[in-house]
Amino acid sequence: MNAHTPPDNGGLPQSPSMFQHYLARERAFKNIGPKRAAALTEAFGDDLSKAILDQDEGVADIIGEEAALNAAAVLETRLPETTFLAWLDSLAADIPAAKAIRLARAWGPQGIDAIRENPYLLIAITDWKTVDRIGAALNIGPKDERRQVAAVEATLSGSACLGAGSTLLASQDALRVAERLLGYKCGAEVAEAAVKAGGAIGLAGELQPPGAAHMEAYCALKLAQLAPQTPCSGITDPDTLDALLEEYEAPQPFPLTDAQREAVRMSHRHRLLVLAGYAGSGKTTVLKEVCQTQETLRKTPLIITLSGRAAQRANEATGRRAITVARFLIEQEKSDTLLDENTVLIADEASMLGLVEVWRILRRLGDASLILCGDPAQLPPVSPGVVFHALVRHPDIRKVVLDRVHRQDERTGIPALAEGVRDGIIGTLPPFTGAKPGVTFDACERDNLCHEIVRLQTALHADGNHPDHVQIIAPTNKEIDIINTHFHGLAMQGGPTLWPGTNIAVGEPIIWTVNNAERGLTNGALGRVLSIEDERICALLDGTEHELKEEDGQFVQLAYAISVHKAQGSQWPAVIIPTFPSKIVDRSLIYTALTRAQEQVHFLGSLNAMQRAIERPAAADVRKTGFGRYLDLVKEMKN
Amino acid sequence: MSHSKKAEALRVLGSLIEAAEVTGKPLPNDGTSLQLGQILTLSGLSRQQLSRYPEVKEMLSEYATTQGLSYSRQGRVAAEETAPSDNTQMVPLARLQEVSLRLSATERKNAELKAENASLRAQLFRADETAELIALGGRIAPGKA
Numbered sequence: 215m216n217a218h219t220p221p222d223n224g225g226l227p228q229s230p231s232m233f234q235h236y237l238a239r240e241r242a243f244k245n246i247g248p249k250r251a252a253a254l255t256e257a258f259g260d261d262l263s264k265a266i267l268d269q270d271e272g273v274a275d276i277i278g279e280e281a282a283l284n285a286a287a288v289l290e291t292r293l294p295e296t297t298f299l300a301w302l303d304s305l306a307a308d309i310p311a312a313k314a315i316r317l318a319r320a321w322g323p324q325g326i327d328a329i330r331e332n333p334y335l336l337i338a339i340t341d342w343k344t345v346d347r348i349g350a351a352l353n354i355g356p357k358d359e360r361r362q363v364a365a366v367e368a369t370l371s372g373s374a375c376l377g378a379g380s381t382l383l384a385s386q387d388a389l390r391v392a393e394r395l396l397g398y399k400c401g402a403e404v405a406e407a408a409v410k411a412g413g414a415i416g417l418a419g420e421l422q423p424p425g426a427a428h429m430e431a432y433c434a435l436k437l438a439q440l441a442p443q444t445p446c447s448g449i450t451d452p453d454t455l456d457a458l459l460e461e462y463e464a465p466q467p468f469p470l471t472d473a474q475r476e477a478v479r480m481s482h483r484h485r486l487l488v489l490a491g492y493a494g495s496g497k498t499t500v501l502k503e504v505c506q507t508q509e510t511l512r513k514t515p516l517i518i519t520l521s522g523r524a525a526q527r528a529n530e531a532t533g534r535r536a537i538t539v540a541r542f543l544i545e546q547e548k549s550d551t552l553l554d555e556n557t558v559l560i561a562d563e564a565s566m567l568g569l570v571e572v573w574r575i576l577r578r579l580g581d582a583s584l585i586l587c588g589d590p591a592q593l594p595p596v597s598p599g600v601v602f603h604a605l606v607r608h609p610d611i612r613k614v615v616l617d618r619v620h621r622q623d624e625r626t627g628i629p630a631l632a633e634g635v636r637d638g639i640i641g642t643l644p645p646f647t648g649a650k651p652g653v654t655f656d657a658c659e660r661d662n663l664c665h666e667i668v669r670l671q672t673a674l675h676a677d678g679n680h681p682d683h684v685q686i687i688a689p690t691n692k693e694i695d696i697i698n699t700h701f702h703g704l705a706m707q708g709g710p711t712l713w714p715g716t717n718i719a720v721g722e723p724i725i726w727t728v729n730n731a732e733r734g735l736t737n738g739a740l741g742r743v744l745s746i747e748d749e750r751i752c753a754l755l756d757g758t759e760h761e762l763k764e765e766d767g768q769f770v771q772l773a774y775a776i777s778v779h780k781a782q783g784s785q786w787p788a789v790i791i792p793t794f795p796s797k798i799v800d801r802s803l804i805y806t807a808l809t810r811a812q813e814q815v816h817f818l819g820s821l822n823a824m825q826r827a828i829e830r831p832a833a834a835d836v837r838k839t840g841f842g843r844y845l846d847l848v849k850e851m852k853n
Numbered sequence: 854m855s856h857s858k859k860a861e862a863l864r865v866l867g868s869l870i871e872a873a874e875v876t877g878k879p880l881p882n883d884g885t886s887l888q889l890g891q892i893l894t895l896s897g898l899s900r901q902q903l904s905r906y907p908e909v910k911e912m913l914s915e916y917a918t919t920q921g922l923s924y925s926r927q928g929r930v931a932a933e934e935t936a937p938s939d940n941t942q943m944v945p946l947a948r949l950q951e952v953s954l955r956l957s958a959t960e961r962k963n964a965e966l967k968a969e970n971a972s973l974r975a976q977l978f979r980a981d982e983t984a985e986l987i988a989l990g991g992r993i994a995p996g997k998a
Contacts, residue, residue: 242978269964269967269968269971279967283967283970283971283974284974286967286971286974287970287971287972287973287974287975287977287978288975288978290971290972290975291975291978291979316982316985316986317986319978319979319982320979320982320983320985320986321979321994321995322975322979324995325994325995328995328996329995332995335992335995335996337991337992338986338989338991338992339989367991367992370991371990371991376990376991381990411996412992412993412994412995412996413992413996423990423991423992424991424992424993424994425986425987425988425989425990425991425992425993426990428987428993429987429988429990570988570990573987573988574988577984598990
C-alpha cells in the first residue's frame with residue numbers, strides 16, 4: 215500500500231518499467247510473462263494500462279485476444295481496489311491488505327464508493343475498535359445509524375454469536391451486546407435498521423450474520439433437494455446388491471446388522487445418506503462395504519475428512535483413498551468440472567465439519583452422491599454452525615442410526631461407558647491395576663496429576679505399550695499446560711539439543727498446528743522431533759518424516775498432552791484423561807475424549823467433576839443455529 | 854397493406870430466430886452458410902418477401918453473423934460485380950461502401966462483445982471473492998446503510 219500513489223491510475227505502479235514488472239509478476243494476468251510484458255511496454259509505454267483497458271487491437275496482436283481480454287478484466291478489478299488500499303492507508307486503518315483486497319474485489323467499484331460513504335461497512339473485515347476509530351476520525355457521530363448498524367454486525371460476528379459457534383442470536387441479546395459497544399441504550403429500531411441495511415438477517419424474530427444465514431439456507435436447500443433424489447447414475451438393482459452383500463459377508467467373522475445392511479443399501483438408492491454411528495457401532499464396517507459395493511459397480515468412492523490424521527485413519531481402516539477437506543477443495547478448484555455422477559463422496563467424521571466446510575463441499579458436489587458419516591454425540595465443529603448433528607435430529611432427513619455396539623468392541627467396556635456418558639450417567643469405574651483393556655478411574659488432586667500420569671505410563675510402558683500408543687487428552691488448556699511443562703522439564707534434565715527459537719527438544723512429542731497442503735502437513739499432525747542439526751530439523755509427523763526449518767518452530771507445540779479438539783478424528787490404543795472441575799467441560803467433550811481410545815481409558819482427577827460435566831447439555835445443543843429452521847422452511851415451501 | 858405484410862414477415866422470422874436461440878437448435882445451415890431455401894420453407898415466407906424486404910435479409914444476415922455463418926452459400930464463381938473487371942482489382946463503389954459499412958458494424962459489435970466479455974470476467978473474479986466473504990460469515994453486500 216502506498217499513500218503517495220496518485221489517483222489517476224488507481225494506485226497501479228506508475229512508471230512503465232514498474233508496470234511491466236507488475237504485469238509479468240501478477241499471476242492473475244494469465245499468459246503474460248516477462249517477454250510479453252516487455253513487448254507491451256515497448257509498444258505502448260505510459261499508455262499501456264489505458265490500452266489494455268480500452269482493449270486496443272495492438273494489445274491483442276501482441277499477446278493474443280484471450281490474454282488481452284483477461285488482462286482487461288483483471289485491470290478493471292484492480293484499479294478501484296488499489297485506490298481503496300491507498301485510501302485505507304491514508305486513514306491509517308490498520309486493516310490487513312489481503313482482507314481489504316478481498317472486500318474490494320467482492321464489492322467492486324460501487325461497493326468501494328459505499329465504504330467511502332459509510333466506513334462502518336469495514337466491519338465486514340475488521341473488528342469494532344478499528345472501525346469505530348475510523349468512524350470517529352471521519353466525524354461520524356456516536357448516535358449515527360451507520361455506527362449503530364455496525365455495532366449489531368460486530369455483535370453477530372463476535373463472541374456472542376459466531377465466535378461462540380452460533381449462527382443465530384435473539385434480537386434482545388444482540389441489542390444488549392451492541393449497547394455495550396455503542397456506550398448507550400438503544401431500542402428495537404436499531405435491530406430493524408441492521409436488517410434493512412443488510413448487516414443482519416432476520417429469522418423469526420432473531421438475528422443472523424448474513425454470510426452464515428446464506429450458507430445455512432444454501433445447505434438446507436441443497437440437502438433437502440438431495441435427500442429424496444436417487445443417484446444420478448441410477449439405482450443399483452436390488453438383487454445385484456443383495457448378491458454383493460452376501461459375497462462380502464461370507465468371509466466376515468460377524469454378519470452385518472440390519473441397520474448396517476440398510477445403510478449400504480441406502481447408499482445405492484439415494485443421493486444423500488446421513489449415517490450416524492456411535493462409538494463401537496461398526497461405522498467403519500459400513501463404509502468399507504459401501505466402498506466395496508460401489509467400486510464393484512464401477513463407482514468411485516472418495517473419502518474426505520477434516521483432519522489429516524482422520525484421513526490417515528480412514529485410509530487405513532477402509533483401504534481407500536482418503537484426503538482432507540482442504541486438499542479436496544484445492545483439487546476441485548484446480549479442476550474445471552464439478553464431481554461426476556459416478557463419484558460417491560464420503561465425508562467421514564462429519565460431526566467435525568462446520569457450516570463453512572459443508573457449504574464448500576456442497577458447492578463442489580456436482581452430480582455426485584454424498585454420504586455424511588459421523589458420531590452425533592461428539593463435540594460440535596471448531597468452526598461455527600452445527601450441520602451434521604442437526605441433520606441427524608431432523609425428522610424429515612432420512613438417515614440410518616447405528617446404535618448397537620459391535621461384539622468385538624464390547625469387551626473393552628468403552629462403548630458401554632460412552633453410551634452412559636451420552637445419557638448423562640457414569641457407573642462405578644475400577645482403579646488402574648495395570649495395562650489391560652478397559653476403563654479405570656483414579657482420584658487425584660491437580661497438584662499430584664503429573665506424578666499419577668508417570669505412575670500410569672510407567673506401568674503401561676512396562677507392559678509393552680509404545681509411548682506413542684498412549685496419549686494424554688486433556689479437556690482444558692490448564693491441564694495441558696501443567697502436563698506439557700512438567701514433562702518438558704523432565705526431558706530437559708539430560709541437556710538435549712533444542713530447536714532454535716523454541717523450547718522444544720530433540721525426542722519430544724510435538725503437534726503441527728497449521729494446514730500446509732503443499733508440504734503434506736495438516737493441522738493436528740502428531741509426532742516427534744527425531745533430530746536437530748544446526749538449522750535442519752527432522753521430525754516424524756503422522757508417520758512421515760519431514761525436514762523442518764528453524765522458522766517452522768512457530769507452527770509446532772509440545773504434545774505430551776493435547777486438547778480433545780486436536781484429538782478428534784484420531785485414535786490410540788490407550789488414552790489418559792484428566793478431569794477436574796471446569797465450566798467448559800460437558801458430556802460431548804468427555805465422550806469425544808474417551809472414544810479416542812481403542813483398548814484402554816484411564817481417567818485421573820475428580821469423579822465429581824466428571825459427573826457434573828456429563829450432566830451439562832452437550833455443546834452442540836447449546837449452539838443456536840438457523841439451519842434446522844431453514845430445513846423446516848424448505849419443507850413448507852414444498853408443501 | 855404491404856407495410857403490415859412486411860411487419861408480419863419480420864415478426865415470423867423474428868420468432869423463428871428467437872426459438873432457434875432458445876432451443877439452441879440453429880436455423881438450417883450447412884456448417885458455413887445459411888440454407889435460405891429451407892429457412893423460407895420453415896418460416897412460410899416467400900422468395901419474393903426475401904428479395905423485396907431488405908429488413909428480412911438484414912435480420913438473417915445479423916443472425917448469420919452471430920452464428921459465425923455466411924448469409925448465403927457463395928458460388929464457386931465470384932459474382933460479376935465483385936469479380937475484378939481487369940487487373941487493377943477495382944470493385945464497384947457501391948459494393949465497397951456496403952462492405953465497409955458491414956465491416957465497421959462488425960467491428961463495433963466485436964468491440965461491444967469484448968467489453969462485455971471483460972466485464973463478465975471481472976464479475977467472475979468477484980464471484981470467487983464474494984464466496985470467500987460469505988465464508989467469513991458476516992456482511993455479504995454493501996447494502997443501503
